[in-house]
Amino acid sequence: MTDYGHELVFGTFLTPSAEDPERVVALAQLTEQVGFDFATVQDHPYQARFLDTWTLLSVIAARTTTLRVTANVLNLPLRPPAVLAKSVASLDLLTGGRVELGLGAGGFADAIAAYGGRRLTPAQSVDALEEAIRVIRAVWAPSGSIKLDGEYYPIRGAHAGPAPAHDVGIWLGAYKKRMLALTGRAADGWLPSSPYAGPEKLPEMNAVIDAAAEEAGRDPRAVRRLYNITPDFTADQLVELTLEHGMSGYVVMGDDPEVVRRFAAEVLPAVTASVDAERARRAAGSPPPDRTTARGATTAPAAGNPAHRVAPTGLGITPTRDDGVRLSDVQMWNEADRPTGPAPDPDRTYTAAERASGQHLIDVHDHLRSELATVRDLIEQVAEGLTAPGAARSAINAMTMRQNNWTLGTYCESYCRVVTTHHTLEDTALFPRLRRADAGLVPVVDRLAEEHLVIHEVLERVDRALVGLVTDEKDIDQVRAEVDLLSDTLLSHLAYEERELVEPLSRLKIL
Incomplete structure (x- = not known):
């Protein structure tokens, strides 16, 4: 190394x-x-x-x-x-x-x-x-x-x-x-x-x-x-x-x-x-990050892939699993009532070009996960006096997760910018295309759209807590609590979105 x-x-x-x-x-x-x-x-x-x-x-x-x-x-x-x-x-x-x-x-x-x-x-x-x-x-x-x-x-x-x-x-x-x-x-x-x-x-x-x-x-x-x-x-x-x-x-x-x-x-x-x-x-000589040892962490009931949603072997890419760890006592949605899409064909194989669409979704999500780690690090820097609250808020507002309005999906916002100069048209078309291409995905897409709005609300809560911190440094615990909630909602949502969309995106060729 x-x-x-x-x-x-x-x-x-x-x-x-x-x-x-x-x-x-x-x-x-x-x-x-x-x-x-x-x-x-x-x-x-x-x-x-x-x-x-x-x-x-x-x-x-x-x-x-x-x-x-x-x-x-x-x-x-x-x-x-x-x-x-x-x-x-x-x-x-x-x-x-x-x-x-x-x-x-x-x-x-x-x-x-x-x-x-x-x-x-x-x-x-x-x-x-x-x-x-x-x-x-x-x-x-x-x-x-x-x-x-x-x-x-x-x-x-x-x-x-x-x-x-x-x-x-x-x-x-x-x-x-x-x-x-x-x-x-x-x-x-x-x-x-x-x-x-x-x-x-x-x-x-x-x-x-x-x-x-x-x-x-x-x-x-x-x-x-x-x-x-x-x-x-x-x-x-x-x-x-x-x-x-x-x-x-x-x-x-x-x-x-x-x-x-x-x-x-x-x-x-x-x-x-x-x-x-x-x-x-x-x-700092710290051990590798492990969410199971985070402050106040608990493990939620298993919300992993249903048996019929396991990625087929021929897909060649693996959606990120939800580890079930929850840091906050607040729940913004009921994970148990999330709909699932049609079961994939377990014997189907996928070309490299087909896999690229599903893999790109995971890559975009990995970027958002890394940004979340940066948010947590910024908050701890504020707590230790190394970074001013205003600077932390400015940095978070510049991140992809903060600028995305969450109404069209992280995949579409990023991928469509790459594949076409008419990305606005593509952004507005991705979810409708998924609905048209596979009627069994309609409940999933609708739920994802609802969760995007919830995540936007959680990001607003983080922002309000940071604003409050500017005037009262004792509110750092409130900021931590809101970031814990952001971690729970964002990581849960990203895992769910990958679970349901990686295979259809690779199969349907809608872009």
């Missing part, structure tokens, strides 16, 4: 297509608008259909205000390191410190040679990259004369400067052992791509970096671990990669604006909340 403790950062991986330059810039602007930390651009100077990456990064930086930019990764054989260092420092100064430097040893030897670059063997490419890093760091010094002997990039009598506005990170795209060892010795970050280095390969590759760092007298934690990921990675996967494999920067590959929006709305906050909560728990 390895967590290097770096702050989580998120970015996008953009294609510098010359066919529609404004669209590329617009995707970078969207990256900033929805809350990502940086935009990255691949670099293949010999590709006739691509814009020049460094020119594009400069325009992106000029048309954004907080977004950090980097190449992913620059092709070193076609980027002389001394001039590159000055370019990076210049853009960093002009943007107030918003530039990082992704570097690669250079693939596609024939294409590089066709553009006038030196043809190197793989081993020579690694040696040249190591020399280049020394040159770049020397040029970034505030002043002085540079003299560096080397086979590939000798520097004699050059003047250092200007220094960049901040300590620019040098992130290497590395896969083979010699490149990984160089990353450990000399780089600030490691930036592999999941299609070439799957999650199962990361522990072994991390070990090479760590060993090389220690041999060079460096702390392995000095090397940030970033990861280019395909859009199918889930929040749970990224949490595990962070806490177990030390990754802390995630760059979403692809050029689909809806993927960017979905990750920003669902994946980023869920990953951040879960990682922050687990890091805090580990720092």
Whole structure:
């Protein structure tokens, strides 16, 4: 288990297509608008259909205000390191410190040679990259004369400067052992791509970096671990990669604006909340969270899946079960009278495309569950004087669970935003479509809609308690009581909704 403790950062991986330059810039602007930390651009100077990456990064930086930019990764054989260092420092100064430097040893030897670059063997490419890093760091010094002997990039009598506005990170795209060892010795970050280095390969590759760092007298934690990921990675996967494999920067590959929006709305906050909560728990030496040991907890009568609603084996995904734990004495509904839908066909199998709809419902709910854990943590911070009541209320009001009006379902609010730009029409259509597609679901959908209104009421109770806390700090117990009630209602509802809708959503193909 390895967590290097770096702050989580998120970015996008953009294609510098010359066919529609404004669209590329617009995707970078969207990256900033929805809350990502940086935009990255691949670099293949010999590709006739691509814009020049460094020119594009400069325009992106000029048309954004907080977004950090980097190449992913620059092709070193076609980027002389001394001039590159000055370019990076210049853009960093002009943007107030918003530039990082992704570097690669250079693939596609024939294409590089066709553009006038030196043809190197793989081993020579690694040696040249190591020399280049020394040159770049020397040029970034505030002043002085540079003299560096080397086979590939000798520097004699050059003047250092200007220094960049901040300590620019040098992130290497590395896969083979010699490149990984160089990353450990000399780089600030490691930036592999999941299609070439799957999650199962990361522990072994991390070990090479760590060993090389220690041999060079460096702390392995000095090397940030970033990861280019395909859009199918889930929040749970990224949490595990962070806490177990030390990754802390995630760059979403692809050029689909809806993927960017979905990750920003669902994946980023869920990953951040879960990682922050687990890091805090580990720092405090607390045991893993267990609702059965919560203050005043009781176990409700079993409200689990009725026998005829057990998910069929062929579904391949498992709805989250209600654990029956209740923290509050208040009951907002009678769970025993919840209707159930038609029994699924136990022998049916489901395609991956069909399973995606049901799995997405679970993923959205997992995000809401993680937000609930954050709410509980915020309240305890208020109780301990670490966070002001007003700040806690503001944070809760910004969460997905607070902004959702609960009249159309968490699934529809999120999923429809992803699958269509006409999400308002889809939001209003999901439940009616479920009713039309399977008459046996009508009582279930009606009950879910009723429970959405109840949850909205409970959220209002939490908000009123927080307002009261601003004027009377003794009311913290009332806030805790309302959050306990929120936990009971929300977790019970989410489990019920998954129990009844995961299989129909996978079967009915209504979206």
